[in-house]
Structures are given as structure tokens and as C-alpha cells.
Amino acid sequence: MSFETLGLAPELVRALSDVGYTTSTPIQAEAIPLALAGHDLMGGAQTGTGKTAAFALPLLHRLAQAGPQRGPRKPRALVLVPTRELAVQVSDSLRAYGKHLRLSTATVYGGAGMQPQVDALRRGVDVLVACPGRLIDHLQQRTADLSAVEVLVLDEADRMLDMGFLPAIKRVLAKVPPQRQTMLFSATFEDAIKKLAMEFLRDPREVQVTVRNAVATSVTHVVHPVDASRKKDLLIEILSKRYQDQILVFGRTKHGCNRLAEQIEKAGINAVAIHGNKSQGQRLKALRDFKSGQARVLVATDVAARGLDIPLLPLVINFDLPMVAEDYVHRIGRTGRAGASGEAVSLVGTDEGGLLRAIQRLLKADIALVEVEGFVPSRGIRMGNDNASNGRPAGNRPPRRDGDPRQGRRPHAGGGERHAHAGPKGTGGRGGERRREGAVAR
Template sequence: MNFQSLGLAPELVRALADVGYTTPTPIQAQAIPLALAGHDLMGGAQTGTGKTAAFALPLLHRLAEAGPQRGPRKPRALVLTPTRELAVQVNDSLRTYGKHLRMNTATVYGGAGMQPQIEALRRGVDVLVACPGRLLDHLQQRTVDLSQVEILVLDEADRMLDMGFLPAIRRVLSALPRKRQTMLFSATFEESIKKLALDFLTNPQQVQVTPQNATAASVSHVVHPVDTSRKRELLIEILSKRHQDQILVFGRTKHGCNRLAEQLEKSGISAVAIHGNKSQGQRLKALRDFKSGQARVMVATDVAARGLDIPLLPLVINFDLPMVAEDYVHRIGRTGRAGASGEAISLVAQDESGLLRAIQRVLKADITVVEVEGYTPTKTLRMGNDSPARGRPAGNRPPARREGAAPRGRRPHAGTGERHAHAGPKGHGPRGGGERRQGTTDSAR
């Protein structure tokens, strides 16, 4: 199957060929024909599966097929995203795919001046990509007219609900025509998402291409037990051994990420921090420095867990485990993309044992535990059912082993080996994704 066989306009197929995309991913192969037929759509897809193109391509095709607007250009398609980073990336994708079409796109999001956005809207826009909070500002100031919107996309709908955007979404939708096509994309289809779909979609078709809360099969997972006070020391040792790799490190707080990046710099490791307190310009610069190799390490809150376009990232390190187990999947989705191999290392202190158990329940698999010589924690990491992560194991849980040492021999009642959590298909076409902002909903506007 190729993109031409899906019935897309020749201009879109040519644009895809220009960037080397010929074979649709599973979500694209299933969603695009349904969207082209005009159906409302619920698309279930993890980050890295190509979901951005799954809605962007049929959206552009349908607008091109309808022809140019008469009179002032008002948005005919609206894409709502939870964060400014995702809005920028979706807009970039739309421009890439639609470069042979005469389409104007624009983004509106918080953290940037209103006036340039107002001027872009006045010049005329076919496709508008927006964060709900800032879009409400424009609606209240009457600087945007959504009365001509034919297609609505809710991207990363689960994240928008998590961030408290539902009231804003309802207010935005009240400004849209009732007759429209609506596409909703989400990593999960929890009850809140199903209720949202019932409220906003009409007889939607549903496509789900990856198991919920699954990580790529090409990613290996490992936990290093370590005292909290020695995490930074262990991180620096790991980074010093991986001096040729670009590495994404996840922290829990904005202040902690800033401090950690500064400490890495003092240790001679080039690092940048990215989180919700950074201005849009600072965040874009940090991302550019990281992608160009000027900074080898990016320390991030969960703002970077979805949607940041970092191709072929070999390693993700959880300096702190996420407070919500499902966010582990989104963090790890930054590596092992497009079939490439990847690694996920988590530095876990004893007081994070409960978080680790929750992550294993989400993954439905154990994660390999490896003690690094010289960093044995003072308190045993407990993995569940009162089973320690080292010493005599209980049930079928494998014992921990020291890094670089041969696995321990089998003991009576010991586990039969170490297991890795993995799942998910490998795609071949253009990739897409989303991300979660750290902080309040207002900071995401």
C-alpha cells in the first residue's frame, strides 16, 4: 500500500515523496480513508505512530477539493492541541504536507504576543492550529471568526482533559458550526474520552492501532536502584560513558530540572533545560541546541513527553519517576521510534517503589533491575508483594544483579529470568505525536 492508493490528492503525494514518505503507517492506512469519506473519527494511537499525518493529510485533501474561499479567508479547519510545542509541530507538518497547495496556516498559543497572531488571522487563514486557552482569548476579543470551520481535530484529547481544558473546549465548540467533521485522537480511550466523543462526535468510526499503554518493542527497560542523594552522581557516571549519544533526562519539577542542567554543565556535560516556566523562545532555542548537538543532554519535565520531534533518540533516562504511571509510556515514546532500538533507564530510590510498581502494572510486565557497583542503596527497593529488588526474591520475581556481573544462578523459589516490558508495532510513514505541559493550564495557553 502507498499513499496514492489511499486516494490522496497528487499534490499531497508529491509532498510526501519530497520528504521520503511512501508507505503509510497503520493508523494512517486505517484513518485516512475514513476521514476522506467524511466520517467523524476516534483515533487511538500512541506517540510516534504517525497520527499527525493521519488527520493532516485528509484535512488538506478535503479543503483542496472544496477549492479556495470566496471573500476574506476564515479558518475552515481547526486543530486543537494541549501545548504550544505540539501546536508548532502540527503547523509545521501541515506546511510540509501542503507545500504544493495554496493553503494558509497559522498558530495561536500562549507565551507569545497577541498582535502577530491577530495580524496573521486578518491576512486570512485556511487552517488554524490553536491551544484552547489562547483561542478563547481571541474569541473574546473577536479577533477570530470560527463560523466557517468545516473540520475540527482534537489532538491529544486525553492530555487536554488531564490539563483541565474541557470547559475551554466546550466554549470553543459552541462557536463552531454544528455541521462539521470532527476527528478526535487520543493515546487512551478511557471513560472520560468516550464521554467527550459522545458529546462532540456524530456516529464516529473508531480505529486503534496500538495496545493502550504499550511501549515500542525495540525499547529495552532497566531500573538502577540508588539513594536519592546519589542520583545525580550516578547520572553523571552514566552520561560520561555515553558521551557520543544525545540523551533526554526527565525530572519531576521545573526547579529541579533547572538545577540538574546547571549541575551537569558544571560537570562538563553540555545540557539544556525545557519546562513550562521557560518562554516560548527559550524553549525553542533549547530544542534547537539539543537537536543540533550543541547540547548533548536535555533535562525536561513532562512537557517533552509527547510531541517533541527528536528523531532516533537512543536513550531516555528517568531521573525521577513520573507521578502518573501512564506518563512513563509517553516519556519512553521519545526513543525506539520508527523501528530503531532504544533504551530507557530509570534511577529509582526506595521511596519511589510504589511508583515503579504502578508503572509495571501499566506495562503488564516486570522491568529489569540492575544494581550499579558502588551505588547500592542503603534501603532495599521493594517491588511489590513485600518482595525486595535484591536479596532473596519472592515468587517469580527475578533478583537484581550488579551491572557488569553475570546473572546469579537459579535458587530454590527464585525467578526464572529477567523480563522486559515491550509492545507496539513499527510504522513506516510520517510521524506525529503530542506532549504534556508541566504546571497549570494557564501556563499552557
């Protein structure tokens, strides 16, 4: 469906055309008309489906139709997001879509100086994009006034709850007028999300364009079994073979990501790390270097990578499997976006079988195991209940150690690969390959 048929202001349609957007995505086609009609929304959408525009466009349309404010310019729209990177991304999108409108946007998040944010708020702002923690700081210092908010957006609400922001969210919502339009977007609609919606949304319309914990069908999944002591060598082998690609590598801890980026650099491959201990300036520079191609590899923790928007990223590598299976879905959501094909490669140690089994259960499919010549592990992957997190409900997740997405399939590490097991269609398996006994438990 074209944006012209959705009833958006001509200035918004022109701005979309300026950046090459003419046709809406499914979440936009369903959510925008409902939002323009003034309904509260619950939007279920994974990263990469166009959900930012799904709330940003009707938000900007509403403010533009209402005309300029009289008197001091207080925020009329508030967008709450879980991470600094997502705050910057959403702000950039709002400015791009609203460039033909006389509306101002400000962004507040931790890890940056308070005074520039205070100055921006004092000058007056129409749309405020904020992380809950820093916004609480501004409310306590009375440098932010939310009494004029007409539209409230909770973006990636599931991640905000996962990061422990629920008390901060409730404190913020207590400062926002009850007569408002509220839009909540989440990758999943777990019980905690539904409870939040029932408390703060009025008769919401639900728009769900993705199956819960669904992954893009254009992503090929593969596991390389490897001894833990040789993971780094196998990773560098893969990176050396994929020298033309930008690659996102996930580690489990901040220290591990730092060490891994240094080891990749020593191998002659430009790499940067991004995690919660990095300053905001360091994180933004790392992301700029990666997007520009100056750094070919970005090593990241789960929390730091949430909300990253990297167009046409061909490959995501899990150096460590996530402790929570749902985080696998978020990780590989960085690739295979907007219909493009992508690859998700996991380097799995022999003692990570429990984590792998939990991921396969979540996906409801096996993942192909491909042994790489020269890196065949000393023993098979143990798929028993040896991992304490195996099958753990989402509400009992282990504490975070980090505070706060082409055409064709190519070999991952050069010749000599052996398919130890072939999963069903859509998981990267190939029919007719021999199974390595005990490699995969269904």
C-alpha cells in the first residue's frame, strides 16, 4: 500500500519520498490508519519491520494538524525506548520524516551530559525521545515537563521490562496526562506486556504482523561445533574468508567482547566493540565506524546491540550462545531484514548443548550442524539438561552482565565443511547429508 493512500499529511509523504520510501510495510499499513483515527495501539512487530515509522508518522501527522503550540513549548509527544542507540535511531527517523514540518525533536539518555539536554528542553520541544532512567533524572530536577503530552509511545516494551525499567515507566506515566493516545510496540506479547497494556492503554487495537518469537524466513541458520578453546581461531578463519562483508559478532560479556575485538584486530581485521561500559561517545563512534565500513566487524553484547539499525547486514555470528533462548531471535533480527537474505552462524562448544536445545525448541526446528575441517571438536555436543537456563521461563532469566540485523549462501569457513546433521527446510539443513550420531537431540 502506498503512503499516499494512508491519509498522511503531504509534507510527510514528500519526506518519505525524499528518502526513497513509497510503499508501506505490513505493520505500517495496519497501524497507521488506526493511529490516525486516534486509537490506542498494541503493535507486535520484530525489529526491521518498519515499526518506527508505524508510530512516528501518525505521531507527526497529529502534531502537524494541531498546529504550533501557544506559550512555552512543552513536549506534546513522548517516545520511551530502552537503549541509547535506539533513542538516537528513533530521533533520526523522526527528524527525517518531519523535515518539512516545523516540529522540533529532543533526545535524552544516560551516558551523556545533562546540561545540553536541559538547554534543549528549555528552548522548547515538540517530540521528546527518552530512556526511562535519564528522563526520571530530568523529572526530579524539574527540567522536563510532561503535562502537555498528547501521544505516548512505548517502543520495545518487552526489552524495557527485561531491563528492569517497569518502576521507572510507571513513574513517567504518572506525569503524563491520562487523556492521551498511547501506542505500545513489542516483539512479544508476554503476560507482563499484556498487564502493562491493560493498566495504561484504553481499549487498544491490536496489530500483530509477526508470530511470537518468529524469525525471518530469509535467514539461514547453521551451527559449527567447536572446542571452546578453538572458538577464537574458527571465528578469525570465518572472518578472513568473508573479507567483503560487514559482520556482527555477539559475545556474552563486556570483558569478553573487548578481548575478542582486540584479538580480531591483532589478526589484521578492523573491529570495534560496543557494550554498556562504553561511553555514549565511544558507542556512537563505534557504530559510525562500522556503518561506514571503517570497521568491518562489530562485537556486541545483547543489550548494547538492541535497536541497532544496520541495513543489509549479511551475517551475524554468535561467538557465545545467549543464556536466554529468546535473545537468539533478537540477535539474528539484525540480518535478513526487509526481505533481504541473511545468515546466522553459531559457534557452539561441546558444553553448550542445553542452550542450543532451548533455541531449537523455541524455533520449533533443528539447526544444521556443520563441522569445519581443522576445527572438529574432540567430542560431540552434549544435548542434555546440563545448562541451568534450559527451559527457564522468561520471568526467571539470569541477571544481565551488561547494564543497561544477500543473496545466496556461501561457505562459512572455506572448503572442508561436513554437514553433521540436516535440519528441516528453513533452518539451513541440506537433505541427504549424513547425521553424526548424537549431534542433535529433537
